[in-house]
Amino acid sequence: MNNMISVRDITRVYHTGEIEVHALRGLSFDIERGEFVAIMGPSGSGKSTLMNLIGCLDTPTTGSYTLDGLPVEQLEMSQLSAVRNRKIGFVFQQFHLLARSTALENVALPLAYRGGIPAAERMARAAESLERVGLGDRMDHRPQQLSGGQQQRVAIARALVTQPALLLADEPTGALDTRTSAEVMDLLTDLNRSGMTVVLVTHEPDVAHSARRLLEIRDGKLMRDVPTAEAWTAHDPHTPHLAPTSGNASPVERARRAGRLPVASRWRKSV
Amino acid sequence: MSTHERPLVRGATKGEREVLPQTSAQAEDELWAGGIGWIETLGMSLASLRANPLRTFLTALGVLIGVASVVALLAIGRGSQAAITASITANGANLLTIRTQGPPGQGGVRGAVGEGGTLTVADATALANPQNVPDASFVSPEYSGNAQIVAGALNMNARVTGALPVYPSLHNNTLAEGVFVSEEDNRAMANVVVLGANVAATLFPNGDGLGQQLRMNGKSFQVIGVLASSGGSGFGSVDDGVIVPLNTAQRKLFGARAAVGGEWSVSTIVVQAASSSQTDAALSEINLLLRQRKNLPEDGSSDTFSVLNQAAILQTVTQTTQMLTLFLSAIAAISLLVGGIGIMNIMLVSVRERTREIGLRKALGAREGDIMLQFLFESLALSGVGGLLGLALGAAIAMLVSQSGVLQAQLSLDAALMALGFALAVGLFFGIAPARNAARLDPIVALRYE
Structure with missing residues (x-):
């Protein structure tokens, strides 16, 4: 069994009062160890829901999800935390660094929640992880003393420090400019080349292009599962949402599919 | 897809990478083990309190004031109780004072002199017999009256007590100078006098009273001793009186009133119980003996004497003071409760403010219990800090009161621990709701919280 992720017929239904929202309508795919996969889709397509499921922040309504051999859908809350x-290193769009802690303390935080590791060893491993992302000289800086790109690299170091099976990046460049985005994507690419399984959720084609495989989600279903090298050969790589099937869409519709217009789609179980 | 092509990312060694995916039963067990320890969690809580010192202090202020007032009030209450006790027991502890008193129902009119109700020296002698009253340690018959005392140009009216040498043993008197009345003085009806501290200071302002002569009721007496001040003020402190031999008082100073049908009467017989736990036993033994001697009914319905139990008075006064102290402390404790509500308020705000942080911690593997504990520790630390500072402030207030000289406040460890414990309980109680709010946050929602 060489699958890191094995998803079978998963659905996710949210209940908002009387209304049932079918965020995922039956997806199946496998991701092998060492793959670099981008999940794309317009807002409301269900890609955020899928990311939450892959990240074990949520469990499917039906279907099965196996992560690194573990049947996630059967686990309890505290087991999901473990x-x-x-198993998972998270990288978020908004970095989510603790503002009052130094880079080193931020990176060491997941090791504290693992337990059983002495503080000195946690700090040593955090320092090692920060050096991996090229921030060995910024360990004592607090987030506001770092640029956006540096903050995201600290977040990546934090994701790596537990030596996870899977790196899950949710719009990792969403809050960064073009140049720092490229730096972060280069880092993720390097990590993947050294063996890390990387799953990237994005709606930016440029970003998705760093991955080697593309899963395109639309309306809670898997639209396409192709190598990124082939994904944009048919048309202009900068307008992937202008697929042949939607050639006659209006500018508003195109913008919406590219995720640039808000869509009333962020249904939540509760707030 | 081939991996491990470029070891560009340092530290990602082959060994580590390849061990992780093996999810054997053993590895799975290892997966569920561990978790963050409580010491680590406490560190996180303290760090977030340190990050906002002013807010932490203001939040703890309510508990601080509550604990300070409880501690100060209890110290002052205990101090005043001790002062009252000291004043009552200044003339001796565990005392039972027997006086004559008409039987009930006579409207306070005392029987005529010479009736069987009078206490006599013989009564005292019988009481002093250990076979009759085994629970008494000392028995002192006393005869008191007032007399005008003249020493040179100075004079004053003072209480004159005729007593036996046993007197200082009961009443805890010590001599500042000279000697006390002796058995010899009593037998010889000597005209000697021992002065109370205040009397000596009034009549002999230069402190040279010892050996001098003074006159009482026209008779000349020699000063053989001066008592040290007992400090007490209640129950006829001996500081304001003088002591002469019992026989001298009965037969020379107040003879006309003291002679009763061939017997010499005494005004009081003071009995000291051997210990505080024996006062009740001594009391019933005294009642029994005196009723026998005076042929009174054993149920005490027509007693011609009364026994004043110092321990009972002390208990009543002590209880009253304690009630008052507790009452005031309870009011102070209300401010502790209000302080707890302040903590809850701030903790609820804090949980709301740190929603995204909580989401992140959960995403990084914090369990519900870990988050709960972190916030519980925060409210406990807030109330603990408030409690400790309150202890310090309360102690300072108590010391200031002592310094001012009004009374000597008594700080006690158990009161301090009780106030601190109550503060921590308040922090725990009011911390539960915010901590549970935090623990139950959905990480997905929390991470997106704006």
């Missing part, structure tokens, strides 16, 4: 801690 899986998140040990």
Whole structure:
């Protein structure tokens, strides 16, 4: 069994009062160890829901999800916490660094939640992880003393420090400019080349292009599962949403598919 | 897809990478083990309190004031109780004072002199017999009256007590100078006098009273001793009186009133119980003996004497003071409760403010219990800090009161621990709701919270 992720017929239904929202309508795919996969889709397509499921922040309504051999859909809350801690490294769009802690303390945080590791060893491993992302000289800086790109690299170091099975990046460049985006994507690419399984959720084609495989989600279903090298050969790589099937869409519709217009789609179980 | 092509990312060694995916049963067990320890969690809580010192202080202020007032009030209450006790027991502890008193129902009119109700020296002798009253340690018959005392140009009216040498043993008197009345003085009806501290200071302002002569009721007496001040003020402190031999008082100073049908009467017989736990036993033994001697009914319905139990008075006064102290402390404790509500308020705000941080911690593997504990520790630390500072402030207030000289406040460890414990309980109680709010946050929602 060489699958890191094995998703079978998963659905996710949210209940908002009387209304049922079918965010995922039956997806199946596998991701092997060492793959670099981009999940794309317009807002409301269900890609955020899918990312939450892959990240063990949520469980499917039906279907099965196996992560690194673990049947995630059968796990309890506290077990999901342990899986998140040990198997998954999260990288978020908004970095989510603790503002009052130094880079080193931020990176060491997941090791504290693992438990059983002495503080000195946690700091040593955090320092090692920060050096991996090229921030060995910024360990004592607090987030506001770092640029956006540096903050995201600290977040990546934090994701790596537990030596996770899977790196899950949710719009990792969404809050960065073009140049720092490229730096972050280069880092993720390097990590993948050294063996890390990387799953990237994005709606930016440029970003998705760093991945080697593209899963395109639309309306809670898997639209396409292709190597990125082939994904944009048919048309202009900068307008992937202008697929042949939607050639006659209006500018508003195109913008919406590219995720640039808000769509009333962020249904939540509760707030 | 081939991996491990470029070891560009340092530290990602082959060994580590390849061990992780093996999810054997053993590895799975290892997966569920561990978790953050409480010491680590406490560190996180303290760090977030340190990050906002002013808010932390203001939040703890309510508990601080509550604990300070409880501690100060209890110290002052205990101090005043001790002062009252000291004043009552200044003339001796565990005392039972027997006086004559008409039987009930006579409207306070005392029987005529010479009736069987009078206490006599013989009564005292019988009481002093250990076979009759085994729970008494000392028995002192006393005869008191007032007399005008003249020493040179100075004079004053003072209480004159005729007593036996046993007197200082009961009443805890010590001599500042000279000697006390002796058995010899009593037998010889000697005209000697021992002055109370205040009397000596009034009549002999230069402190040279010892050996001098003074006159009482026209008779000349020699000063053989001066008592040290007992400090007490209640129950006829001996500081304001003088002591002469019992026989001298009965037969020379107040003879006309003291002679009763061939017997010499005494005004009081003071009995000291051997210990505080024996006062009740001594009391019933005294009642029994005196009723026998005076042929009174054993149920005490027509007693011609009364026994004043110092321990009972002390208990009543102590209880009253304690009630008052507790009452005031309870009011102070209300401010502790209000302080707890302040903590809850701030903790609820804090949880709301740190929603995204909570989401992140959950994403990184914090369990519900870990988050709960972190916020509980925060409210406990807030109330603990408030409690400790309150202890310090309360102690300072108590010391200031002592310094001012009004009374000597008594700080006690158990009161301090009780106030601190109550403060921590308040922090725990009011911390539960915010901590549970935090623990139950959905990480997906929390991470997107704006």
